Amino acid sequence: MSAPESPSVRERRLAHELREARxxxxxxAGEVARLLGWSASKVSRIETGRIGISGADLDAVLAVYALSPEHAAHLRRLAPSARTRGWWDAHAESLSPGYAGLLRLEAGSSELRTYCAVLPHALLMTPEYVRRVVGATWQVPSPAETDRRIRVCLRRQEVLPGPDGGPGPNGLTVRAVIDEAVLRRAVGGDDPAADRAVRRGQLRHLLELAARPGVDLRVLPFAAGIPPVSAGSFSVLTSRATARPDVVYLENKTRISFVEADTEVHRYVRDHELLTAMALPRTRSREFLAAVLDEPDDAPELGGEVVEVVGGTRAGT
Structure with a gap:
């Protein structure tokens, strides 16, 4: 089940693994409490995740358990106290707890798997596209608030792999499946020429990102058929500490929901694998993007000719 605005999955994993180590x-538990001069309830609260554990207390516990250096280092990486303050802390008053938690999770992740059913993932958007997304609501933010959201989004994108192919500053790699509808959707607005420029700029940006070795970007064409998911876009993060997919997040206009149960996370991972298999391979996806970008402005929206340009309608054909 989903847990709105709850980025604590990795803290709870630490609690679980501390109990397993004990x-x-x-x-x-009572003997650990006696050796450390704690109450028995403190040990219980730490192991159930009701309270966090400080760096000093964690070191004391690890010394009692006499864990291997590798195991101890793994648990320290899971500890909240091991994480340095992030740039988002300076925006604490203007970010929702869920969004701040998401930024922290992304910074602690080694891989992002994402399916984009309606819009590009926020990490893949251009500034002007972000502006259109922010403005596509009945309650349009002020210009200052819109600019602030764009700045935060661009700062968030610093986790992306660089043009040289290396992972982002925090080691993040990206595996994105983008529905063809995302590529063809008009951005809307009063100036058709400006709207086309925003859309084409976004397509060029996706092409540039798709060329980076650290970004596996694939297009799911209309001709591939109905996707195996009906709930829309989703993203799966793999923890750098455990090298396991451990949290799914679902973003919408008003909130971010986190899915943390192992069985449910596995289902989303499997869905992403199925979507990847349905999508065009990487090279043909780039060709597809380039063909959509080269279409005249009055081209038919379904883009059957584009499918022929890239040599087929399904991955592997």
Whole structure:
């Protein structure tokens, strides 16, 4: 089930693994409390995730359990105290808890899998496209607020792999499946020429990103058929500490929801695998993007000719 505005999945994983480490070391909870001079309830609250654990307390616990250096280092990476303050902390008053939590999770992740059913993922948007998305609501923010949101989004994009192919500053790689509808959707507005420029700028940006070795971007064409998901866009993050996909997030206009249960995360990972198999391979996806970009402004929206340009209608054909 989803947990709105709850970025604590990795903290809870630490709590679970601390309990497992205690059991494997053969210590009853009461004995750990006695050795460390704690109350038994403190041990229980830490192991159930009701309270966090400080760096000093974690070091004390690890010393009692006599864990291997590798195991101890793994647990320290999971600890909140091991994380440095992020740039988003300076925006704490203007960011929702869910959004701030998402930024923290992305900074602690090694891989992003995403399916874009309606819009490009925020990490893949141009500034002008972000502006149109922010303005596409009945309650249009002020110009100053719109500019602030764009700045935050662009700062968020710093986790992306660079043009040289290396991962982003935090080691993030991206695997994105983008529905053809995303590429063909008009951005709307009063100036058709400006609207086309925004859309074409976004297409060029996706082409540039798709050329980066650290970005696996694939197009799911209309001709591939009905996708195996009906709930729309989703994203899966892989923890850098555990190298496991451990949280799914779903973004909409008003909130961010997190899916943390292992079985549900696995379903989303499997859905992404199926979508990737349905999508065009990387090279043909870039050809598809280039063909859409080269279409005249009055080209038919369904783009059957584009499918022929890239040599087929399904991945592998």
């Amino acid at each position: 059991v494997q070391a053969g210590f009853p």
